[in-house]
Amino acid sequence: MSAPATVPLEGGTREAWESALGLWGVHLRDVRLAPGEGAAKGTAAWFSFPPSVTVDPDMIRTWGVEHEAESLFAHEIGHHVLAPATRMDSLKIRHQLARALAAAGADPVTADDLALLSNLWTDLLVNARVALLQRRRGDTEPVGIVRLVQATLPAPESADRLWWVYLRTFELVWGLPAGRLCPPAPPAPAPPAPPRGRSDAPWEEIPEKHREQERALREARRERERIAAELTGAITTRPEADADQLAGVVRSFAHDPVLGALRFGVLTAPYIVERQRSSRRTPPAGPGHGEGCAADDAPVTAEELGRILSDRRLHGGIPAHPGSSGPGAIGEAGEGTGVGDGNGQALGLARTLALYGASDPDEVMAAWYRAEAAPWVRPLTQRMPAVPAPELPGPLEVWETGDDLADLDLPATLQAGATVLPGVTTRRRSFLPDEPTPREASIALDVFIDSSGSMPRPGRGSSAVLAGMIVALSVLRGGGRVRVTSFSGPGQVAGSDDYQRTVGGVVRDLAFFFGGGTTFPLDLLERRYAGLRPPAPDERRHLLVLSDDGLVSMFGDGNAEYADVAARVRPLLTTATLLLSARSTRVDAQAAAAGYDVLHVQTMDDAPAACARLAEALRG
Amino acid sequence: MAESEELLSAWSASAPPEDRAWEATVPGPSLAAVAARMASVPRSFLDARVSIAALAGDVLRPRLLAVSHEDDDRVRRGAAVGLWLVASEDLVEPFAPSVAAAPGIGRAVDALALRLSPVVDPWEWLSDDERREEAVRTFLLWAGLRPAGEDVTTARSLLEARDSLRRNAALAQAYAAHRHRDEIARRLAEARAKEAAARYSSE
Numbered sequence: 001m002s003a004p005a006t007v008p009l010e011g012g013t014r015e016a017w018e019s020a021l022g023l024w025g026v027h028l029r030d031v032r033l034a035p036g037e038g039a040a041k042g043t044a045a046w047f048s049f050p051p052s053v054t055v056d057p058d059m060i061r062t063w064g065v066e067h068e069a070e071s072l073f074a075h076e077i078g079h080h081v082l083a084p085a086t087r088m089d090s091l092k093i094r095h096q097l098a099r100a101l102a103a104a105g106a107d108p109v110t111a112d113d114l115a116l117l118s119n120l121w122t123d124l125l126v127n128a129r130v131a132l133l134q135r136r137r138g139d140t141e142p143v144g145i146v147r148l149v150q151a152t153l154p155a156p157e158s159a160d161r162l163w164w165v166y167l168r169t170f171e172l173v174w175g176l177p178a179g180r181l182c183p184p185a186p187p188a189p190a191p192p193a194p195p196r197g198r199s200d201a202p203w204e205e206i207p208e209k210h211r212e213q214e215r216a217l218r219e220a221r222r223e224r225e226r227i228a229a230e231l232t233g234a235i236t237t238r239p240e241a242d243a244d245q246l247a248g249v250v251r252s253f254a255h256d257p258v259l260g261a262l263r264f265g266v267l268t269a270p271y272i273v274e275r276q277r278s279s280r281r282t283p284p285a286g287p288g289h290g291e292g293c294a295a296d297d298a299p300v301t302a303e304e305l306g307r308i309l310s311d312r313r314l315h316g317g318i319p320a321h322p323g324s325s326g327p328g329a330i331g332e333a334g335e336g337t338g339v340g341d342g343n344g345q346a347l348g349l350a351r352t353l354a355l356y357g358a359s360d361p362d363e364v365m366a367a368w369y370r371a372e373a374a375p376w377v378r379p380l381t382q383r384m385p386a387v388p389a390p391e392l393p394g395p396l397e398v399w400e401t402g403d404d405l406a407d408l409d410l411p412a413t414l415q416a417g418a419t420v421l422p423g424v425t426t427r428r429r430s431f432l433p434d435e436p437t438p439r440e441a442s443i444a445l446d447v448f449i450d451s452s453g454s455m456p457r458p459g460r461g462s463s464a465v466l467a468g469m470i471v472a473l474s475v476l477r478g479g480g481r482v483r484v485t486s487f488s489g490p491g492q493v494a495g496s497d498d499y500q501r502t503v504g505g506v507v508r509d510l511a512f513f514f515g516g517g518t519t520f521p522l523d524l525l526e527r528r529y530a531g532l533r534p535p536a537p538d539e540r541r542h543l544l545v546l547s548d549d550g551l552v553s554m555f556g557d558g559n560a561e562y563a564d565v566a567a568r569v570r571p572l573l574t575t576a577t578l579l580l581s582a583r584s585t586r587v588d589a590q591a592a593a594a595g596y597d598v599l600h601v602q603t604m605d606d607a608p609a610a611c612a613r614l615a616e617a618l619r620g
Numbered sequence: 621m622a623e624s625e626e627l628l629s630a631w632s633a634s635a636p637p638e639d640r641a642w643e644a645t646v647p648g649p650s651l652a653a654v655a656a657r658m659a660s661v662p663r664s665f666l667d668a669r670v671s672i673a674a675l676a677g678d679v680l681r682p683r684l685l686a687v688s689h690e691d692d693d694r695v696r697r698g699a700a701v702g703l704w705l706v707a708s709e710d711l712v713e714p715f716a717p718s719v720a721a722a723p724g725i726g727r728a729v730d731a732l733a734l735r736l737s738p739v740v741d742p743w744e745w746l747s748d749d750e751r752r753e754e755a756v757r758t759f760l761l762w763a764g765l766r767p768a769g770e771d772v773t774t775a776r777s778l779l780e781a782r783d784s785l786r787r788n789a790a791l792a793q794a795y796a797a798h799r800h801r802d803e804i805a806r807r808l809a810e811a812r813a814k815e816a817a818a819r820y821s822s823e
Contacts, residue, residue: 177776
């Protein structure tokens with residue numbers, strides 16, 4: 001493919017570009033004028049990272065807005081200056097909107113919806129600011145950006161309620177009278193999709209003895225379907241009020257697009273949900289609204305993911321819809337499994353994986369667990385008995401004739417006088433006692449994680465993985481080493497043989513999932529600890545096993561040949577802990593006999609807190 | 621302190637229909653000029669010991685309806701802000717055209733005191749740009765003026781967009797809609813439970 005043809009930036013267009021840069025007070029690489037490229041992008045102007053702006057002059061002529069080139073440029077420059085400003089912030093905005101959509105019950109949360117919302121939000125912020133700057137400059141009303149939007153966006157015939165809210169918000173933010181950009185009244189809501197009827201089996205197929213029960217069941221089902229349809233039909237969106245609220249959000253969050261995106265999402269997500277549930281598909285209209293002007297579709301890298309997920313703004317509670325009574329999660333669809341997604345706070349792992357579908361799932365998982373574990377991690381170091389410090393040099397004192405000749409400080413002595421008189425001019429350095437130097441011990445953590453079918457799946461937010469992650473990160477931060485072994489049925493063992501010091505490898509091993517039976521790899525345990533001496537005083541070896549009910553195999557159940565391995569290995573370890581989410585306590589006696597501590601948690605969801613306690617205990 | 625509804629009804633009993641008020645407006649001073657003047661209201665006007673009746677007597681000829689509700693703090697402050705706008709024409713400089721000479725100036729002060737202050741506390745007119753704009757637009761409307769450079773439709777639409785009473789009503793509606801939806805969701809959960817209970821084993 002040959003490089004796309006561009007036309008030089010000169011004449012009136014260059015003046016417009018420089019005037020737009022002056023409006024924002026920034027410098028940027030010259031705009032690329034690429035005739036004919038807009039068709040593929042679905043828009044006449046777009047921005048991408050690293051900061052650059054591209055404009056399709058042909059398409060602008062088609063739209064008939066070539067006189068508003070300055071405002072068009074100013075809009076795209078605004079995306080680089082204000083919102084989203086950086087690729088990182090654009091990803092964070094997308095993440096925030098995904099949270100709002102998930103909390104509002106959107107299913108699925110599609111990339112198209114996210115692109116649409118993030119484009120609407122950043123455009124609102126940018127256009128509000130451009131109008132402000134142009135007014136401050138003293139332009140005549142209506143200012144350029146208002147004329148540009150008036151020429152491109154209105155779609156009076158559009159039945160899309162979100163689009164109406166969007167245009168009405170512009171009217172409110174800019175102080176335009178109603179009816180300038182959109183009809184004075186919002187379009188009526190679309191009727192909900194008819195419920196998918198389920199055909200019941202014919203009566204004749206129902207055995208005589210079940211007919212009464214079947215009748216009651218069908219009645220209950222019909223009642224449930226009727227109420228479900230009523231719920232789908234309950235419209236909570238109030239376009240006039242929402243536009244008013246949005247205008248307030250635009251004003252309040254003009255300087256924090258990432259935090260504001262969440263408020264924006266809470267207000268607009270119900271429209272997306274409404275559209276998903278309606279029978280009518282109403283694509284937003286208007287020539288200026290195609291794919292949006294963000295042209296950046298590179299997948300998110302591991303490093304970026306880490307930085308996105310570690311932003312605390314992306315973990316706080318979702319604010320309530322201003323019109324609702326309860327918390328923001330209206331009609332929470334919820335994934336209902338694992339951790340981190342039960343209360344509509346951070347985005348659940350399954351949704352996070354879907355959101356970053358273009359990135360490596362392993363990296364997404366690693367970043368997600370890392371971010372989830374972060375609040376619990378306390379660097380775990382082991383203090384050793386302190387070593388007496390070499391003494392601290394003190395003041396000079398007189399070297400007496402009986403003192404050791406080696407103690408004589410000749411330079412100091414010669415400074416006292418050219419003639420050396422022993423016991424008079426001779427000097428020696430005195431030493432003072434000093435604080436002993438503390439020493440850090442080496443810590444090695446050996447984690448065995450059960451990945452049998454009864455454990456929660458790592459890909460859906462497993463609390464066992466999270467628990468392991470907390471302890472592993474605590475050890476790694478403290479300068480220790482971690483080895484993770486994932487085990488399930490006989491012969492199903494994964495993980496590295498060596499201790500590691502990097503988070504990536506640890507989380508990959510933790511997240512490995514077999515889904516088979518539960519048999520503790522005693523042979524492996526024996527082999528690994530064979531030939532080792534008990535830990536030296538400056539060495540700490542911790543063993544942690546994360547499992548559920550089936551851990552009796554660790555003490556030889558069904559594996560008689562290795563029955564005593566656990567007990568034999570115990571003296572080689574500093575601490576050995578089993579973290580079990582078991583209902584029964586049948587393993588407790590065996591574990592106690594072999595010298596293992598047992599921590600019980602009711603469900604695996606309590607494991608993170610238990611692990612945080614465990615980390616405290618390991619610290620000693 | 622009097623109830624907000626009471627003050628609003630005292631206002632609506634005396635005010636002419638809003639449609640007629642809009643039709644009667646003539647171009648007045650610019651919005652920015654009046655808003656800036658309002659923001660600079662002196663502390664002494666807002667002092668709780670100032671008698672509105674006395675202040676109005678000094679500043680205005682027509683009798684104020686607000687005087688009979690002077691015991692309400694908000695009314696007193698609202699009226700004082702309105703009276704400052706009138707008095708400032710002598711103390712600072714006259715608006716162009718003058719608001720003190722406007723036909724409905726007494727009603728304009730009453731509108732601030734009885735129509736707006738029960739909905740938005742006058743302190744907010746001073747601290748929040750939007751609420752100040754609402755106050756200025758309300759004041760000008762009932763004085764028989766509209767902001768310079770705006771026609772009746774524009775001025776009316778812009779005041780409606782800022783109208784706190786309308787906004788509160790819209791929020792109340794949204795709240796009711798959410799409550800309604802939550803109620804259906806609760807009934808749905810019950811119906812689901814009933815359906816689950818009605819399931820039977822065909823063995």
